[in-house]
Amino acid sequence: MRLLINRLYVMLKRTMIQPLYIVMLATLITLSVVYVNIPSKEKSLYIPAVIYNMDDSELSKEFNEEISEMTSIYHFYFVYSEDEVINDVLSEKANVGFIIPKGFFDDCISLNTSNKVIEYTTNSSRLPTVAREIVFSQLFDEIAPLIYKSHYASSVKSYYKKTLDKNELAELRETFNLNADEVFSTYQQNSSVFKNVEENKSNYTELTEVTKTELPIRKIAALFIFVASLIGTSAYLTDKEKKIYMRASKKDRFMLRISHITASLLPISLTSFICLLLIKEMHPVTLLFRMLIYVAVVGLYSVIISLILNSNRIFYKVLPVLLILTLVFSGVFFDIGKYNSFIRNISLFFPPYYF
Incomplete structure (x- = not known):
């Protein structure tokens, strides 16, 4: 347990200094502040x-x-x-x-x-x-x-x-x-x-x-949370290939995999929750419930992806394709699924669709 807590702490520090992660946090906060100050018309x-x-x-x-x-x-x-x-x-x-x-x-x-x-x-x-x-x-x-x-x-x-x-x-x-x-x-x-x-x-x-002028902040937050979970998955696969966890048991390695994903999800999820509260996207209790469910779904999705693509080299080859498909099918900026039932069924395979 001490190992898991230690890795969670280390991963939180590693996550927070990544440029991509900082940009995602700053973007969410900036969009929310801008939205709050847009007058209703x-x-x-x-x-x-x-x-x-x-x-x-x-x-x-x-x-x-x-x-x-x-x-x-x-x-x-x-x-x-x-x-x-x-x-x-x-x-x-x-x-x-x-x-x-x-x-x-x-x-x-x-x-x-x-x-x-x-x-x-x-x-x-x-x-x-x-x-x-x-x-x-x-x-x-x-x-x-x-x-x-x-x-x-x-x-x-x-x-x-x-x-x-x-x-x-x-x-x-x-x-x-x-x-x-x-x-x-x-x-x-x-x-x-x-x-x-x-x-x-x-x-x-x-x-x-x-x-009020529409900004897809909720969908952007969902996308960023999903990207953050993939960052955690990538970090675990990188450490595994460096043989950092070679002496850990299978159970410990699985828990370490989860701790990496959790460390990546925590800051972005908390920031998203605060931003969506700020813009009054929905009732706070409803928002909290949906956020917890979505984070759990995204975490499970990342674990499955990391088990299937159990190599950092393969993961990085698949990652761009996964992100592009997510942007197209999950309705982040434009929900094409509402016009076609087949595309709507494809969208079910991408977590941001559910938030």
């Missing part, structure tokens, strides 16, 4: 849309504020004439344009929808029905509760006839949402706020997301 299509709102009611002002601040694939901005709307759309400064006529909100509340929003698009406009849906949704949210109040509240309770405060209006909105089909069906079915509006069921929320 909103990845969006960010399509501009122009609005000319001629209505000057309070509801109209609320609509302007809400739609200009909302998060969607469209960015809405306002102009002050119909000519500006047309010019912006024709010049492709805006993808789509809307004109809201004067008195529009009051007309809607009275269910007089002959005065409609005008929409301008061109053949190059992207997702115009999505813009229509966003605008309609916001108009509906502003107008619908007051339609409910104006045309249906009198038959329910005289309570609703008085001016509503903020909390009562919120309660009214909730009541309306629960009964939207029954209450507002006439407005939805018989008319529309848009000229030539089309029903749109596009799920545009998937087009906007908060994300």
